[in-house]
Amino acid sequence: MATRAIRGATTVKENKKESILNETSRLLRKMIEENNIMNGDIISIIFTVTKDLDAAFPAAAARALGIVHAALLDFPQHEVRDALKMCVRVMMYADMNVMQSEVKHIYLNGAKILRKDLVEEENKIAVALDGPAGSGKSTIAKLVAKKLGLTYIDTGAMYRSVALYCIDKDIDYNNEVDVISELENMNIGILSANKEQRYILNGEDVTELIRSPEVSEGASRVATYKAVREKLVAIQRELASKQSVIMDGRDIGTNVLPNAEIKIFMDGDVEERAKRRYEELSLKGISVTYDEILSDIKQRDHNDSSRAYNPLRKADDAILLDTTNMSIEEVGDFIIGKIDDVIKKD
Numbered sequence: 001m002a003t004r005a006i007r008g009a010t011t012v013k014e015n016k017k018e019s020i021l022n023e024t025s026r027l028l029r030k031m032i033e034e035n036n037i038m039n040g041d042i043i044s045i046i047f048t049v050t051k052d053l054d055a056a057f058p059a060a061a062a063r064a065l066g067i068v069h070a071a072l073l074d075f076p077q078h079e080v081r082d083a084l085k086m087c088v089r090v091m092m093y094a095d096m097n098v099m100q101s102e103v104k105h106i107y108l109n110g111a112k113i114l115r116k117d118l119v120e121e122e123n124k125i126a127v128a129l130d131g132p133a134g135s136g137k138s139t140i141a142k143l144v145a146k147k148l149g150l151t152y153i154d155t156g157a158m159y160r161s162v163a164l165y166c167i168d169k170d171i172d173y174n175n176e177v178d179v180i181s182e183l184e185n186m187n188i189g190i191l192s193a194n195k196e197q198r199y200i201l202n203g204e205d206v207t208e209l210i211r212s213p214e215v216s217e218g219a220s221r222v223a224t225y226k227a228v229r230e231k232l233v234a235i236q237r238e239l240a241s242k243q244s245v246i247m248d249g250r251d252i253g254t255n256v257l258p259n260a261e262i263k264i265f266m267d268g269d270v271e272e273r274a275k276r277r278y279e280e281l282s283l284k285g286i287s288v289t290y291d292e293i294l295s296d297i298k299q300r301d302h303n304d305s306s307r308a309y310n311p312l313r314k315a316d317d318a319i320l321l322d323t324t325n326m327s328i329e330e331v332g333d334f335i336i337g338k339i340d341d342v343i344k345k346d
């Protein structure tokens, strides 16, 4: 065994003895449990409190937990302007059987913001949003991402990037062999700029270029090719492994992130979906008729649902949401409510 240092911090709602001792006790218990420490192996604990917490000594919480042999000491926290208020910080030294790099540091309540890097890893969530074209996925995903601080990943943009590459290079996207032979030359990535995602194809920002009807049609073709899907799904999983995401697409809940905490399948009447897409493209100045959009969406619905490899399908554990008669706000509130339920359960 070797001596290891474990950090912890929490915040307290009121400057009352009971609140300080309860929150400190909860923090200590979590530090001990998560790191499998025996009471007798704790050597010492240093506590600091911010100036606004003077109703109790947090060390008293350790004594009340039966930590009687360890050396305990309370300190005032060094005051820094605009730093976290009502905060108890802990440094515990204990003999442990793990490397220092394996120690689990614990941040609770408002103190989570002190170590976002650690908390992110533990409290990472994934929201999977699937459904056909025009069901409102991207609008809702952007809205929810902004409100909850999640990263929005538009997987359709990646299939669109493959289609755009083929169109630009005069490769027939209907020819699977030709498309696959070019796959290794396509470098597809996402760049975060001003809290917005930009889609990058071989170093070029293609975020706007991939929205044309021609690219939509190509995307839905190349999305039926197994090798294309495998390449893009690997990128998508990698992105979700590093951060909390809301990811939209066709196979997110069924294939890309089968363990996502929340899965929503958004649907809607095809005429209503075509109307939304028509209005969206018209606003962007892309000239196209409603009938063309309707037939494009019907064709893509067919391609997406009938392809052999990871077709568009509601995951068994996904919530079905028909958005035909729902406003953006209503759908957003519904999904945020579901995410809140999951976060609170934790």
Ligand code: CDP
Pocket: 132, 133, 134, 135, 138, 155, 156, 157, 159, 160, 216, 219, 220, 221, 223, 224, 248, 249, 250, 251, 252, 300, 303, 304
């Ligand atoms: O925005 P819209 O729903 O029109 O399409 P998108 O999400 O940008 O996706 C474009 C095309 O990529 C879809 O028609 C699907 O064929 C395909 N796709 C897919 O197969 N799997 C995904 N996870 C995302 C998109």
